[in-house]
Amino acid sequence: MSAEALKREAAARALALVEPGMRLGLGTGSTAKHFVALLGEKVRAGLDVVGVPTSEATRAQAEAEGIRLATLDEFPGLDLTVDGADELDDALNLVKGGGGALLREKIVAAASRRMIVIADASKRVPTLGAFPLPIEVVPFGLEATRRAVERAIAVAGASGTLGLRNATDNTPYLTDGGHFILDARLGRIEAPDALAAALATVPGVVEHGLFLGLATGAVIATDDGLVTLGDV
Numbered sequence: 001m002s003a004e005a006l007k008r009e010a011a012a013r014a015l016a017l018v019e020p021g022m023r024l025g026l027g028t029g030s031t032a033k034h035f036v037a038l039l040g041e042k043v044r045a046g047l048d049v050v051g052v053p054t055s056e057a058t059r060a061q062a063e064a065e066g067i068r069l070a071t072l073d074e075f076p077g078l079d080l081t082v083d084g085a086d087e088l089d090d091a092l093n094l095v096k097g098g099g100g101a102l103l104r105e106k107i108v109a110a111a112s113r114r115m116i117v118i119a120d121a122s123k124r125v126p127t128l129g130a131f132p133l134p135i136e137v138v139p140f141g142l143e144a145t146r147r148a149v150e151r152a153i154a155v156a157g158a159s160g161t162l163g164l165r166n167a168t169d170n171t172p173y174l175t176d177g178g179h180f181i182l183d184a185r186l187g188r189i190e191a192p193d194a195l196a197a198a199l200a201t202v203p204g205v206v207e208h209g210l211f212l213g214l215a216t217g218a219v220i221a222t223d224d225g226l227v228t229l230g231d232v
């Protein structure tokens with residue numbers, strides 16, 4: 001099965017968790033896009049839900065699908081968020097932000113009673129870190145922040161290189177919040193909690209892509225069928 005077909009399978013399984021009246025967090029990325037498309041079909045068939053998008057891209061897609069949207073200011077507590085991930089381990093620790101949406105994704109996930117990750121099997125890893133860890137930083141003081149991030153990575157016992165993410169026109173990539181992203185190529189993250197704690201101390205770091213203790217379950221689509229982790 002193609003990767004897209006697997007992503008759609010995982011999305012379809014997560015859709016079965018959606019009940020009428022739910023307040024949903026809508027994730028970002030190529031896997032979450034399948035979920036939003038399938039949800040749109042259900043909405044047009046009469047399902048009444050409200051969605052909080054985690055990016056402008058998801059907002060545009062959900063609007064086009066006819067999904068009623070709201071903000072976290074209107075609904076500070078959500079029932080369920082369904083989102084993709086760049087990596088997940090068996091303890092449901094995640095790396096997210098490959099598509100630059102980590103900040104809103106983390107706020108929405110933290111506001112949700114349940115967060116279900118949908119992924120194809122390529123995202124499941126024994127140890128996080130092969131995928132570069134996105135670290136969202138404010139443009140002001142970039143070089144000083146970059147150095148402080150390097151020190152924080154070292155304090156957490158990790159090592160690697162940091163690169164400023166560029167957009168396709170070769171200018172710095174800007175997130176929906178108007179921030180830059182430093183991608184940390186670490187290879188392995190042996191102590192995600194220590195790294196998350198160290199990064200949180202750096203002024204200028206807005207958020208990072210380690211999602212620890214946020215996902216409550218995962219649906220992973222493999223060629224041999226669906227595998228679930230946690231509470232699905």
Ligand SMILES: O=C[C@H](O)[C@H](O)[C@H](O)COP(=O)(O)O
Nearest residue numbers: 029030031084097099100101
């Ligand atoms: O910023 C983007 C998000 O964290 C995505 O959920 C993540 O990058 C996975 O995206 P995809 O489903 O396209 O692999």
